[in-house]
Amino acid sequence: MTSFEAPVGAESPEEELARLRREVADLKASQQASTAGERRGWWRPVVSGVLILLAAVVAPLSVLATWSNGHIQDTDQYLATVAPLAKDPDVQKAVAARIEEVIFSYLDVDAAVDEVVTALEDRGLPDRAAGTLEALSGPLATGVRNFVGDRVLALVQSDAFEQAWVEANRTAHDELVAALNGDPGGAVVIDRGTVNVNLATLINTVKKQLVDAGLGIAERIPEVSASFAIVQSDDLATVQSAVGALDEFSTWLPVVGLFLIGIAVLVARDRRRTLLASGLAVAASMLLLGVTLNVLRPFYLDALPASSSAAAAGAVYDQLVSFIRVALRGVLVIALTVAVVAWLSAPHGSGASARRGLTRGVAGLRGLRSRSGLDTGRFGVALATYRGPVRAAVVGVAALGYLAQDHPTGATALAFVLVTTAVLLVIEVLAPDPDRAPTRPTDEGRHA
Numbered sequence: 001m002t003s004f005e006a007p008v009g010a011e012s013p014e015e016e017l018a019r020l021r022r023e024v025a026d027l028k029a030s031q032q033a034s035t036a037g038e039r040r041g042w043w044r045p046v047v048s049g050v051l052i053l054l055a056a057v058v059a060p061l062s063v064l065a066t067w068s069n070g071h072i073q074d075t076d077q078y079l080a081t082v083a084p085l086a087k088d089p090d091v092q093k094a095v096a097a098r099i100e101e102v103i104f105s106y107l108d109v110d111a112a113v114d115e116v117v118t119a120l121e122d123r124g125l126p127d128r129a130a131g132t133l134e135a136l137s138g139p140l141a142t143g144v145r146n147f148v149g150d151r152v153l154a155l156v157q158s159d160a161f162e163q164a165w166v167e168a169n170r171t172a173h174d175e176l177v178a179a180l181n182g183d184p185g186g187a188v189v190i191d192r193g194t195v196n197v198n199l200a201t202l203i204n205t206v207k208k209q210l211v212d213a214g215l216g217i218a219e220r221i222p223e224v225s226a227s228f229a230i231v232q233s234d235d236l237a238t239v240q241s242a243v244g245a246l247d248e249f250s251t252w253l254p255v256v257g258l259f260l261i262g263i264a265v266l267v268a269r270d271r272r273r274t275l276l277a278s279g280l281a282v283a284a285s286m287l288l289l290g291v292t293l294n295v296l297r298p299f300y301l302d303a304l305p306a307s308s309s310a311a312a313a314g315a316v317y318d319q320l321v322s323f324i325r326v327a328l329r330g331v332l333v334i335a336l337t338v339a340v341v342a343w344l345s346a347p348h349g350s351g352a353s354a355r356r357g358l359t360r361g362v363a364g365l366r367g368l369r370s371r372s373g374l375d376t377g378r379f380g381v382a383l384a385t386y387r388g389p390v391r392a393a394v395v396g397v398a399a400l401g402y403l404a405q406d407h408p409t410g411a412t413a414l415a416f417v418l419v420t421t422a423v424l425l426v427i428e429v430l431a432p433d434p435d436r437a438p439t440r441p442t443d444e445g446r447h448a
Contacts, residue, residue: 051264056281058257069250086165094312279339286332329410383431
């Protein structure tokens with residue numbers, strides 16, 4: 001009588017029996033959930049739905065509040081946000097153009113060149129030489145303008161400008177916060193819906209460089225208090241009020257959002273479905289916030305005065321809202337992860353099918369480990385015995401690690417999710433099959 005050998009990679013009779021037992025248990029759980037397991041009360045889905053909707057509203061407000069408190073109120077984070085603007089070509093060109101405008105408003109190059117030509121003619125130059133000098137007055141004035149423009153552009157493209165930009169923003173940070181909160185005093189002020197930064201230091205630097213380069217007429221430039229508009233909007237007063245309100249509740253909004261979801265799950269008829277709906281609702285609110293930021297950008301740029309540089313304003317807008325985009329991606333990843341976990345925990349349907357597929361995959365890896373002679377011994381038995389607490393500990397440590405991040409990004413959240421999933425998978429592979437794992441060493445094992 002020949003014996004039958006299962007092909008490599010196929011389930012053994014014991015593994016197939018364990019799988020069938022799990023599927024039967026899932027079916028029983030599904031039947032219980034659809035009959036006696038359902039919680040009574042018509043008000044439960046109504047209350048849960050309202051709480052989930054409120055949580056979806058609170059989620060983007062939490063992101064905005066964190067941005068206001070962390071990247072506007074905090075000096076270091078604010079500098080980290082605005083420092084890259086010093087290297088942005090559009091911002092450099094806009095600042096250079098504004099400095100040139102101020103300089104030439106006080107420095108009449110054409111008049112200065114005419115004075116030189118007149119002075120030379122008064123010295124009794126020949127008519128031919130005087131005519132040639134008058135013909136050169138135009139190109140000479142253009143050359144002076146180009147010389148000044150080159151000096152200004154070189155300044156704003158230098159490392160010195162980057163350092164001056166950071167230091168100027170560091171000095172002006174308190175005034176900027178005061179401006180956003182409605183205080184009109186300081187170096188950064190709001191005037192008719194515009195946030196202006198004083199350029200006096202940079203203009204004085206250009207003046208000194210021009211004088212040192214031999215352009216004596218630059219001495220005519222007086223001490224000025226010119227400004228460069230970094231934000232312009234007719235709705236800035238509304239923004240001031242919103243920033244103040246968000247800053248007041250920045251600590252509590254995330255807690256309130258989690259509390260609302262927790263209560264919604266607690267009172268729901270079907271807690272798993274409520275958790276799934278909560279994850280999808282928060283994810284949708286993050287997508288809506290991202291779309292809103294993209295929609296507002298062209299409206300903001302179109303509302304700018306014709307004299308403003310749309311390219312520079314766009315660069316400033318993108319940089320200021322960059323943290324909002326980064327933060328919403330992190331929340332989006334976490335919300336989708338919660339939704340996927342809730343979907344996989346379904347007692348029936350596509351989620352249950354996907355979970356059974358994952359279970360069979362883990363069983364295959366576990367069988368491959370056993371056939372390769374890798375025995376986890378008592379360690380594996382302990383993992384199987386305390387499977388629930390071990391899983392909870394891994395997820396808890398990952399959650400604490402994620403919350404400990406100052407400013408987690410979408411990539412950070414995805415990394416935490418992938419690492420946590422990998423650790424849980426390794427634990428499942430190292431532990432024996434849950435239907436066959438002993439809770440204590442058997443007599444046969446002790447005498448082996």
